[in-house]
Amino acid sequence: MIARPHRPVRLGLALVVSLALVTAACAGSAVQDEEPADPATDASAAPDDPDADAQPITVGLVNPLTGPFAALGEDVNDGFRLYLDQHDGMLAGHEVVVETEDTANDVATAQEAVTKLTEDGVDLLAGFVNSGVTYGVAADIVDSGVPLVITTAGADDLTQRDAADNIFRLSYTSSQDAMPLGEYACTELGHETMAIIGLDYAFGWEAASGFATAYEDAGCDVVQEIYAALGTSDWAPFVQQIDDRAAAVWAVAPGSDGIRLLQAYRDFGVSQPLIGHGSTTDEQILSEQQATADGVVTSLHYSAAIDSDDNRAFVTAFEDETGRSVSQYAEHGWATAQVLEAALESIDGEVTRETLVEAIGGVEIDAPRGPLRFDEYGQAIYTVYVRRVAEVDGTWVNEVVDSYPDTSQFWTYDPEEFMAGTPLAELHGTWD
Amino acid sequence: MSSTTPDLRRQPDPRRQPDLRLVALAVAVVVALAVVPFVASTYVVTVVLRMVVLGLFALAFNVVFGAADMPSLGHAALFGVGSYACGLGLVRWGWGIGTVVVAAVAVGTLLGILMGIATLRTQGIYLLLLTLAIAQAVWGLAFQQVRLTGGDNGIAGIDRGLLTLGGDGLVGFYWAALAVVTVAAALLYAFRISIVGTVVEAVGMSPSRLRALGFAVGSYRVTAFAVSGAFSALAGMLMAMATRFVGPENLAWQLSAEVMLFAILGGAASFAGPLVGVVLVAGAEVVVSDWTDRWPTVLGLLYVVTLLFLPDGVVGWLSQWRDGRDDPDRPTRASRVGRSLPPAVEAEP
Known part of the structure; x- marks a missing residue:
């Protein structure tokens, strides 16, 4: 069918129709454009x-x-x-x-x-x-x-x-806000062994390895690493794997994964205390997590509850x-x-x-x-805050319990040595 | 034409003659594209460059989809391995550009052959799912092998200055890419009107009939995948250089769906139909997203409406409109999917 005559004529017409369709699309969109009053575009x-x-x-x-x-x-x-x-x-x-x-x-x-x-x-x-x-x-x-x-x-x-x-x-x-909690969990909270559960992509790996680096350098031990794919709908199989040897669990799961992880964690009655990267209890999802996030300790450079x-x-x-x-x-x-x-x-x-x-x-x-x-x-x-989820006047917030001022991306390490080492993302799976 | 046993070598078949009007139009389009950098801004050149590269991908895809009638949803893998061959070769292993081109085409051909063999006994939806599964496996490999591929952070810093023609930076690469795509498209066209290409198309129309005539249908299907894979990977390589970046999205199933959309919207039954699809979709994305934040909704509606009312694509609809809509013998894509014989063949004594 390739060589049927008059194909070029058809092609030319096709281009015209393309334009017409695009124009139609634009006409349709004008209505939608008006509804969100957008101060930035003008x-x-x-x-x-x-x-x-x-x-x-x-x-x-x-x-x-x-x-x-x-x-x-x-x-x-x-x-x-x-x-x-x-x-x-x-x-x-x-x-x-x-x-x-x-x-x-x-x-x-x-x-x-x-x-x-x-x-x-x-x-x-x-x-x-x-x-x-x-x-x-x-x-x-x-x-x-x-x-x-x-x-x-x-x-x-x-x-x-x-x-x-x-x-x-x-x-x-990815690792900057996680590293202070590594030290805090080991020295202040006294959790000597830790299981890591997180999302299986570069951010999850870098955050987890940042936490693990600081945690193990403080003298404690990561005993298990579990990673689940972005957008995991059922966290039960992953939560069930958590090892009894771990005294606590550190989690990194931003967005809706954080909601489902915490739900599964509570549904299965996992006994260990839960801590994690601050993005796991972001204010954006905390209103959905509610009581499932109660008492979770996380670290981040911000909390809406900063006084x-x-x-x-x-x-x-x-x-x-x-x-x-x-x-x-x-x-x-x-x-x-x-x-x-x-x-x-x-x-x-x-x-x-x-x-x-x-x-x-x-x-x-x-x-x-x-x-x-x-x-x-x-x-x-900037300052990295250690926060604990609590209910204040009927709203769930990340209450600030401690802070690490002037935290650099290299934590307490020397920048040259830090960058000469293996990239953190490549260290995932090597901590347990 | 009285014999039922086709000896394709001896018969002057109009299908196998180059369409001179199409060639003339192609020359005009290429010349028009070549002057774009003189008259338009860098932004426009970026947009057109993307269309040119995706155009080659769509043409390559259509060898499997439009010609051989195999609905592959795994072509992003063929495209992406070319991108990764480029990213890994240039950035990680310090290869020259010549090696990269050969490697990209070779790895695309090999994966195409593999995909063709793996799907030999499947049709329709099963072929679609199998190709999707293979592509997802390749995606997973790129996503997980962080040390090599950088995972979802990808590989940045690809030097597009290595492939340049008569200019610096973006414009030089644009002309080089246009030249590569033009030559590749001409080769694809030559393949489509060759004996093998004609048999591939016949296999797409009626595999059982071709089998009855003694053709080794399977080898033609694998050939279609191999040719498609080679040119898809070449397009993928050009895309990696155009964006100076390769990441798992070069392998993602969304890209496989997008290229199928190009072919369907433009018209999979004709050689150049997918190019019209690229101009339509990529062009609409640029224009509509300028108008509204809700542009995916607008585009989605546009696609639904087009598929409802133009099942043979824009080019198919136009030819129907030109040929008169009352011609019941005109082969449609729908009739081909239904495996009925092309009326033109059936009508022969």
């Missing part, structure tokens, strides 16, 4: 009379707005916009314009988004949830010289072995504006705006990509989480 949120001599700053927010990580991306974007709105669209005298793009959790889409934004001349890029996607765009971003603030993606090496001058991260590296004026102001503003509970991701967006403000304040003269990179590297801010600054690899140094 510059009109900014006041009409910006400072005459301060140049406007354009920020590209690149987060997944569709797909499995959409909720995280929306929290980051809303946190950023909220801080901006509270300052009438002006940071350090500059009018700030926001452009949002969807990564759709896909490398090619994210690359197109980044290319478009850098061509539009954005001064700052912020976002990214999936580490693989971030790796995929890193080369383009390094080439462009535009500063990037990573707001979620955790892969250790983005700010270690693959660090770049213009790439910063104010969220955690400080900065945090209370942020929590109140976010919950009033969006009607959702705050999360670490919303805090990342808010803190990104704070970083940009502090960087712009420190720049004398013209804001260029180079001066902005330089300025971001030197900022010190008081974020809702507490003091924050960047190390020489572009990774944030």
Whole structure:
């Protein structure tokens, strides 16, 4: 059938129909476009009379707005916009314009988004949830010289072995928030043997190995490692395997996996106390976990329950504006705006990509989480909190029970030696 | 044409003559694509480059799907092994670009042959599930072998400057990729109108009849998978260089579904139909996502409507519209799936 005549005519017509279909799709989408009033896509949120001599700053927010990580991306974007709105669209005298793009959790889409934004001349890029996607765009971003603030993606090496001058991260590296709990569990909680249960992908492996490194270096012993696939619907077979030799269980399971893991853990009446990475009891899922999370001790650089004026102001503003509970991701967006403000304040003269990179590297801010600054690899140094889930006035929260100020991505280790060792992801399965 | 035993070598079969109008159109399209970097922004070049590479993948896929009528849902594996051959070869093992091209095509061919042999005795939904299972196994391998593949963090830092033609960076690679895809598409077209390609298509129409005529149906099915695998892997290699990155998503089943969508939407019965599908789907993604955050919903609806009303794809619908919709003898995809003989053959005395 290949060589039937007049095929080219048909092809030409097919192209026309393609266009027609695309146009039809756009017409249909106009209705949907109006319903979520989106303050970020138009510059009109900014006041009409910006400072005459301060140049406007354009920020590209690149987060997944569709797909499995959409909720995280929306929290980051809303946190950023909220801080901006509270300052009438002006940071350090500059009018700030926001452009949002969807990564759709896909490398090619994210690359197109980044290319478009850098061509539009954005001064700052912020976002990214999936580490693989971030790796995929890193080369383009390094080439462009535009500063990037990573707001979620955790892969250790983005700010270690693959660090770049213009790439910063104010969220955690996968292992950064896990390592302090390794020491805490061994010395403070006194759990001498531990079983690790977690999700079977790079984040899970890096977090688990980070915890195990610090835990074993404190003198205790990991006796078992169990990994389950992302999106495991039934955790019962995994929970049942937990070894009696373990005095406690450390878990890493963000998102809906965390809900189902805790449910199975309680259903099967596992007797050992449960501790874990902070993402396992994120505020986003804690409202679903409820009593199944009662008493779980986790470590993270943020908790909605942090008792400080900065945090209370942020929590109140976010919950009033969006009607959702705050999360670490919303805090990342808010803190990104704070970083940009502090960087712009420190720049004398013209804001260029180079001066902005330089300025971001030197900022010190008081974020809702507490003091924050960047190390020489572009990774944030901040306080890691040990939190315990408890019910306060009918709401489940991560109560802060202890804190490790100025925690670096290398914990107490020497950066050179840390990076010369085996990457943490490759150590999974070697601890038991 | 009176004999029922076909001697394909002797008969002047219009199926086996190159369609000069299609060739002319292809030349025009390639020239138009070649001037894109002169007139459009980097962003547009990025988008078009992705379409060009996916276009080759769709053409390769259609050798198995449209021609041999085997609904493979495992083609992402054939595409992805090419990507990984490129990523591993260039970044981990320091190979030259020539070695990488050979390795990618070889590994794609081998996996294609394996897939073809494994699915020899299956049809329809069973073939679909078996190819999906094989592809998922390959995906799992890439996902778990962290030391080699980086797991879901993938392999970054692929140097696309190694494959360049008349320009620097993105544009140089764009022209090189366009040249590779043009040559590959021409080879695929030559295969489709060759004797073997014609038999592969006949196998797709009626395997039992071909078997009755004495053709070794199985070997033609494996050949289709091998050819498809070679060119899919080549497309995968180009994609890894275009994005300078390879991760498990290059092997994910979603990609297998996407390429099937290209073929169905564009029209699997014609050679160039899948290309129309690529332009439609990839183009719609770019345009619609500019308009609304709910773009997957819009695209989903668009696909459902298209499949409901244009079961033979856009090209099939257009040819139906041109030939007149009352022609009951016109072969449709639906009739082919139903294993009825093509009316044109049946009508012969």
